[in-house]
Amino acid sequence: MRIIEIKDGMNKRKTLNELLKREDEDNLEIENTVRDIINNIKRNGDVALKEYTYKFDRVELENIKVSKEEVEEAIDIVGEEFLNILKEASENIRIYHEEEVETTWFKDFGPGIKLGQKITPIKRVGLYVPGGTAGYPSTVLMTAIPAKVAGVKSLAMVTPPDSSGKVDPYILAAAYVANIDEIYKVGGAQAIAALAYGTETIEPVYKIVGPGNIFVATAKKQVFGKVDIDMIAGPSEIGILADEKSNPRIIAADLLSQAEHDEMAAPIFITTSKEQAEKVEEEVYKQIEKLPRKDINLKSIENYALGIIARNKDEAIEWMNEFAPEHLEILYDNPETYLDKITNAGAIFLGEYSPEPVGDYFAGPNHTLPTSGTAKFSSPLGVYDYFKRSSIIQYNKDALEKVGDKVQKFAKKEGLFAHANAIDIRFQED
Amino acid sequence: MRIIEIKDGMNKRKTLNELLKREDEDNLEIENTVRDIINNIKRNGDVALKEYTYKFDRVELENIKVSKEEVEEAIDIVGEEFLNILKEASENIRIYHEEEVETTWFKDFGPGIKLGQKITPIKRVGLYVPGGTAGYPSTVLMTAIPAKVAGVKSLAMVTPPDSSGKVDPYILAAAYVANIDEIYKVGGAQAIAALAYGTETIEPVYKIVGPGNIFVATAKKQVFGKVDIDMIAGPSEIGILADEKSNPRIIAADLLSQAEHDEMAAPIFITTSKEQAEKVEEEVYKQIEKLPRKDINLKSIENYALGIIARNKDEAIEWMNEFAPEHLEILYDNPETYLDKITNAGAIFLGEYSPEPVGDYFAGPNHTLPTSGTAKFSSPLGVYDYFKRSSIIQYNKDALEKVGDKVQKFAKKEGLFAHANAIDIRFQED
Numbered sequence: 001m002r003i004i005e006i007k008d009g010m011n012k013r014k015t016l017n018e019l020l021k022r023e024d025e026d027n028l029e030i031e032n033t034v035r036d037i038i039n040n041i042k043r044n045g046d047v048a049l050k051e052y053t054y055k056f057d058r059v060e061l062e063n064i065k066v067s068k069e070e071v072e073e074a075i076d077i078v079g080e081e082f083l084n085i086l087k088e089a090s091e092n093i094r095i096y097h098e099e100e101v102e103t104t105w106f107k108d109f110g111p112g113i114k115l116g117q118k119i120t121p122i123k124r125v126g127l128y129v130p131g132g133t134a135g136y137p138s139t140v141l142m143t144a145i146p147a148k149v150a151g152v153k154s155l156a157m158v159t160p161p162d163s164s165g166k167v168d169p170y171i172l173a174a175a176y177v178a179n180i181d182e183i184y185k186v187g188g189a190q191a192i193a194a195l196a197y198g199t200e201t202i203e204p205v206y207k208i209v210g211p212g213n214i215f216v217a218t219a220k221k222q223v224f225g226k227v228d229i230d231m232i233a234g235p236s237e238i239g240i241l242a243d244e245k246s247n248p249r250i251i252a253a254d255l256l257s258q259a260e261h262d263e264m265a266a267p268i269f270i271t272t273s274k275e276q277a278e279k280v281e282e283e284v285y286k287q288i289e290k291l292p293r294k295d296i297n298l299k300s301i302e303n304y305a306l307g308i309i310a311r312n313k314d315e316a317i318e319w320m321n322e323f324a325p326e327h328l329e330i331l332y333d334n335p336e337t338y339l340d341k342i343t344n345a346g347a348i349f350l351g352e353y354s355p356e357p358v359g360d361y362f363a364g365p366n367h368t369l370p371t372s373g374t375a376k377f378s379s380p381l382g383v384y385d386y387f388k389r390s391s392i393i394q395y396n397k398d399a400l401e402k403v404g405d406k407v408q409k410f411a412k413k414e415g416l417f418a419h420a421n422a423i424d425i426r427f428q429e430d
Numbered sequence: 431m432r433i434i435e436i437k438d439g440m441n442k443r444k445t446l447n448e449l450l451k452r453e454d455e456d457n458l459e460i461e462n463t464v465r466d467i468i469n470n471i472k473r474n475g476d477v478a479l480k481e482y483t484y485k486f487d488r489v490e491l492e493n494i495k496v497s498k499e500e501v502e503e504a505i506d507i508v509g510e511e512f513l514n515i516l517k518e519a520s521e522n523i524r525i526y527h528e529e530e531v532e533t534t535w536f537k538d539f540g541p542g543i544k545l546g547q548k549i550t551p552i553k554r555v556g557l558y559v560p561g562g563t564a565g566y567p568s569t570v571l572m573t574a575i576p577a578k579v580a581g582v583k584s585l586a587m588v589t590p591p592d593s594s595g596k597v598d599p600y601i602l603a604a605a606y607v608a609n610i611d612e613i614y615k616v617g618g619a620q621a622i623a624a625l626a627y628g629t630e631t632i633e634p635v636y637k638i639v640g641p642g643n644i645f646v647a648t649a650k651k652q653v654f655g656k657v658d659i660d661m662i663a664g665p666s667e668i669g670i671l672a673d674e675k676s677n678p679r680i681i682a683a684d685l686l687s688q689a690e691h692d693e694m695a696a697p698i699f700i701t702t703s704k705e706q707a708e709k710v711e712e713e714v715y716k717q718i719e720k721l722p723r724k725d726i727n728l729k730s731i732e733n734y735a736l737g738i739i740a741r742n743k744d745e746a747i748e749w750m751n752e753f754a755p756e757h758l759e760i761l762y763d764n765p766e767t768y769l770d771k772i773t774n775a776g777a778i779f780l781g782e783y784s785p786e787p788v789g790d791y792f793a794g795p796n797h798t799l800p801t802s803g804t805a806k807f808s809s810p811l812g813v814y815d816y817f818k819r820s821s822i823i824q825y826n827k828d829a830l831e832k833v834g835d836k837v838q839k840f841a842k843k844e845g846l847f848a849h850a851n852a853i854d855i856r857f858q859e860d
Binding site: 026035039081082085088089095096099100104105106109113114115117118120122123133136137138170206207221224225227228232249250253254256257259260261287290291292293297328335336339342343344345346347348349350351352353354355356357358359360361362363364365366369370374375376377378379380382384388389390391392393394395396397399400403406407408409410411413414415416417418419420421422423424425426 | 456465469511512515518519525526529530534535536539543544545547548550552553563566567568600636637651654655657658662679680683684686687689690691717720721722723727758765766769772773774775776777778779780781782783784785786787788789790791792793794795796799800804805806807808809810812814818819820821822823824825826827829830833836837838839840841843844845846847848849850851852853854855856
């Protein structure tokens with residue numbers, strides 16, 4: 001774990017990019033592999049989809065669609081207690097996301113002029129859920145429930161099978177709780193291609209959401225434009241704002257809860273106390289010993305973890321805004337009074353009793369958050385990702401007549417005479 | 431112009447894709463050219479930027495930044511009358527977009543639990559404005575004003591110079607009216623790269639918006655992830671819903687107002703009257719004779735224009751939703767009663783006196799709209815494109831204690847023991 005002190009003349013962006021190794025590089029090899037996969041799925045549909053599943057997931061599938069029996073079996077395995085936890089989490093997620101619902105409006109903007117905006121759910125959406133150790137039932141809830149709240153009618157989930165051809169029962173149980181009844185056992189770039197272009201079995205969708213590995217992320221970027229995508233997820237991160245009163249054990253535990261996600265996860269804290277920074281480091285190495293994912297934790301801590309010592313809170317917050325963490329914890333007293341100064345963060349956790357995991361699973365806000373500094377321009381996944389807007393414009397004859405001349409002048413300055421003609425013709429005799 | 435009749439068993443998607451030649455193909459040559467340009471700008475900054483400007487725009491520039499004097503000169507050329515039209519349009523655009531403003535909220539969700547969502551403008555945004563005949567002052571207003579309404583503090587506009595090193599005065603005048611004081615005379619993929627990665631002269635931005643040619647669109651797609659982008663604009667289109675009472679001269683004029691944009695523009699109408707469809711075709715060829723952009727119009731009409739005869743209004747609307755036009759005109763009586771049935775359209779123009787040009791320049795809603803069928807998943811450019819959201823989560827000790835056990839069980843099922851530890855540690859003695 002590296003600890004640095006902020007000094008005069010340090011460039012925030014440069015320093016952080018270097019320390020966090022945040023330089024984006026093209027990976028043409030992966031891009032070409034993914035392009036070939038997408039083209040093959042476009043041409044050969046289900047046949048190619050099954051070939052890739054055999055190649056990458058090591059299983060030959062007769063049916064890629066998950067059956068009702070498979071879901072029922074999963075529910076049995078998962079058991080009632082956990083099913084109830086899933087249901088309670090779902091309810092919290094639903095209640096929070098209801099706040100994000102927007103409604104169509106249409107109203108007067110002057111004599112003879114009505115303007116508005118229509119809100120319409122996207123008709124059909126695809127959800128990607130990773131397999132293996134990165135496959136989380138919480139991801140199913142977090143991607144599906146806002147879609148349901150938005151009114152999306154048709155949801156297709158894809159997730160890679162294991163080598164016995166099965167999907168993790170916890171993922172299936174979460175899909176059951178979230179009311180997803182169309183699930184396919186396919187993963188990787190080939191699943192993204194199938195959702196974007198359709199195959200004999202899978203109807204194409206208009207938007208694809210959900211996290212995935214580099215192949216999935218690259219495929220999402222390549223099909224973007226043909227369909228919409230939510231965001232391109234990178235390694236996860238946490239930023240903790242602490243002062244001399246914050247508890248180093250808590251800071252250490254929270255850094256580690258991020259570190260265990262991924263060897264490339266970036267857990268950082270910015271504090272105004274050098275003494276405390278040293279205690280945090282000590283605590284991190286003490287707690288790490290007891291963790292089953294110690295290896296992943298160690299790699300993340302060694303390569304990406306950072307303690308930054310700021311000279312005051314304003315400086316600390318400025319550096320944190322430049323880091324733009326996926327998860328931000330503010331461990332100051334009266335943390336809500338600092339909200340105005342926070343400009344870049346996916347989710348903001350206030351105070352000592354709001355650890356990140358309560359947001360990951362239970363509180364209600366989405367855990368699909370902008371990573372790798374993209375909180376500078378991106379938002380958490382939300383209901384707004386599942387609807388789209390249409391402007392509404394209605395002028396009557398008098399209103400159009402009044403502005404017609406100006407519209408025509410504008411059009412002609414742009415060289416668009418047929419635009420001007422479309423106004424003229426409405427006021428000419430047949 | 432082609433006229434088809436809908437028959438039983440026709441597949442809407444397939445039929446429209448074939449007629450509109452809407453098959454997306456990779457263009458690896460352009461992708462590679464653009465990748466090289468981006469990498470060169472990343473490595474060589476301003477030097478490369480000036481080299482490309484010399485190569486593509488045929489002008490050697492000393493300063494790429496537009497000076498105050500250049501803006502003042504442009505204002506003189508444009509003159510007061512047009513400046514006033516720009517100001518009036520701006521005011522309408524501002525008033526409409528004020529409706530899209532969202533505000534931060536933070537409230538109780540149960541004992542000891544507060545949740546919320548913070549709205550923060552994106553700090554710095556780049557606006558691309560095409561040059562030549564596709565360079566419209568209205569584009570400047572439509573991209574800049576929602577950014578200002580959202581509270582974006584720093585806006586950088588890029589637009590290619592002509593071979594004398596000047597920018598169209600109407601574009602500069604629009605920038606002046608929209609309060610943009612940072613303008614660079616660079617265009618193409620190199621301008622997008624400069625905005626995304628920064629050069630000595632241009633500070634990098636977090637989001638790039640605005641239309642452009644295939645090189646600009648490809649560059650936007652390649653830098654997406656490093657920065658956000660608005661959308662990938664394709665050829666423009668209009669869809670008109672007409673019945674036997676609609677005026678064929680108006681339908682023809684409105685088809686042509688779309689056709690003049692671009693040889694690949696798709697102007698289509700769906701009517702319930704075969705007789706009328708024939709009259710529309712006649713009118714199109716009559717009106718086209720008088721238009722200065724006759725050649726562009728003819729190519730669009732011959733290759734992409736479509737008259738579709740539906741057996742009833744419901745069928746007409748279903749086909750229109752599959753077309754998902756950028757601009758939709760509803761020429762039925764009481765057009766507002768059909769709004770509920772419209773699911774895919776960028777902007778909806780209601781009734782005979784709401785022609786598309788009134789929306790292009792003046793009414794207020796944005797004219798930057800989803801093209802090429804992307805209205806199935808995209809929205810008009812809006813204030814929401816210029817802010818981002820952060821979730822806010824605050825639990826007190828009691829509230830966390832109450833749910834701690836469930837959060838831990840969830841975390842452990844996902845194999846995330848450090849997540850569980852982050853809860854534990856808060857309730858252990860030091």
